[in-house]
Amino acid sequence: MIVRDRLNPTARDLPKSGIRKFFDLANTMEGVISLGVGEPDFDTPWHIRAEAIYAIEKGYTFYTGNMGLIELREAICDYQRRRFGLEFDASQVLMTSGASEGIDLVFRAILEPGDEVILVSPTYVAYSPLVTLAGGVPVFLDAKEETGFKVTKEMLEEAITDKTKMLFLNYPGNPTGGVMTKEDYAELVPLIKEHELFVVYDEIYAELTYEGKHCSIASFDEIKDQVILMSGFSKAYAMTGWRMGYLIAHPDVIHAFLMIHQYAQMCPSTISQYAALEAAKNGDDDIEMMAKQFMMRRNFIVNGLNRIGLKCHMPKGAFYVFPSIAATGMTSEQFCEELLKDQKVAVVPGNAFGSAGEGYVRISYAYSIDEIKEALARMEAFLRNKGYLK
Ligand SMILES: Cc1ncc(COP(=O)(O)O)c(C=O)c1O
Known part of the structure; x- marks a missing residue:
């Protein structure tokens, strides 16, 4: 049997993540300093880890209900009310294994073959392949730095x-750090209503909003049945490895998600759910401490990049900067490959996030100031060696 020929071609032929492709190369080299990964460098706060340990000690090692622990879903409703002024019922909350499971579920539960999903490019790498896998068609809106x-x-x-059928939004955004305001959303709402679109709103970086307050498109009552809120614990609480996310939507939409989730996942890790319960109830101070640190690093790296000649706008959220490399005349892949070879600094080519990302690179500042300083010094040396800096 020719194994390759017996596989589902849609899955087999999906492109390899542009981030992974690049880091496979970086992993073969010694002494690389990487500002590539979108994951907080903080440890999960101790009181959250302790709750997971107690959960194991108490023997909470069985499946939970398919929707997730009721006390956790209620705590998430309290959290949404307390932090963002939004009212939901626990019956509208489905716990998922990371926001990642949520991304897959929304496409599989809603799309029919040929349905179009509007994505905003540069875009987080998982959306478009998962639309394709679900039989949908990704349509890209090219968003501009200006x-x-x-x-x-x-x-x-x-x-x-x-x-x-669907508009997919992610603000604060990966990879650009872009943020939308209430006024910006207000412009879109009549169109969303008129065309009866579902809006999936990935707000995993909501707590990392540095200017003004985060605004969710779920705050518009006139489209509240159409909005699917997606979030999770990975970024705000430094809990990437716990794999905890959630979806909030109209009960009929949640029912459709549940029909897939019950067979494909059953429930997320019970132990992680107890950790998330502690985070949602008692983690506000941790979020604020980490967000302050990220903001300081953002200011530091943006100033540093502009000083060494890489034009960089000030992102308003998340933990990525997206400087332009246009001045070098290189493509984003060339720039990243040369930088890696010349100075052993790994950053992600902007085209990994769609064609609108060409001419940019994504740099994560979820790293210590010392690492950022070292990376900036090496980037400066690279630009000098190449003759882009006098
Ligand atoms: C925009 C965005 N959404 C979702 C995810 C996935 O998060 P999780 O760890 O909850 O699966 C990421 C992770 O990088 C992300 O950047």
């Missing part, structure tokens, strides 16, 4: 066709 990588009414209007 407008803060936001979606405008005009852009959305142009992209909507009679096949559009």
Whole structure:
């Protein structure tokens, strides 16, 4: 048997993540300093880890209900009310194994073959392949640095066709750090309502909003049945390895998610759910401490990049900067490969996030100031060696 020929071609032929491709190369080299990974360098706060240990000691090692622990779903409703002023019922909350499971579920439960999903490019790497896998068609809106990588009414209007079923938003955004305000969303809401679109709102970086307060598109009552809120514990609480995320939506939508989740996942890790319960109830101070640190690092790296000649806007959220490398005349892949070879610094080529990311690189500042300082010094040396800095 020719094994390759017997596989589902859609899955087999999905592109390898542009991030992974690059880091496979970096992993073969010694002494590399990497600002590539989107994961907080902080340890999960101790009181959260302690709750997981108690959960094991108490023998909470069985499956939970498919929706997840009721006390956790209630704690998430309290959290959404306390932090963002949003009202939900626990019956609208489905616990998932990371936001990642949520991304897969929304496409599989909602899309029919040929349905179009509007994605904002540069875009987080998982969305487009998972749309394709679910039989949908990704349609990209190219967001621009000049407008803060936001979606405008005009852009959305142009992209909507009679096949559009979903608009997928991620603010604060990976990889750009872009943020949208209440006024920005207000412009989109009438179109979303008129065309009966589902809006999936990935707000995993909501707590990492550095200017003003985070605003969720779920705060618009007129489209509340159409919004699917997606979030998780990975970024705000430094809990990437715990794999805890959640979806909040209209009960009928949650029911469709549950029909897949009950067979494909059953429930996320019970022990992680107890840790998340502690985080949702008592983690506000931790979030704020880490967000302060990230903001300080953001200011440091943006100033540093502009000083060494890489033009970099000030992102308003998340923990990524997205400087332009246009001045070097290189493609983003060339830039990253040369930088890695010349100075052993690993950053991610902007084109890994779609064609609108060409001409940029993504640098994560979820690293210590010492690592950022060292990386900046090496990048400066690289630009000098190449003759881009006098
Ligand atoms: C925008 C965005 N959404 C979702 C995820 C996945 O998060 P999780 O760890 O909860 O699966 C990430 C992780 O990098 C992300 O950047």
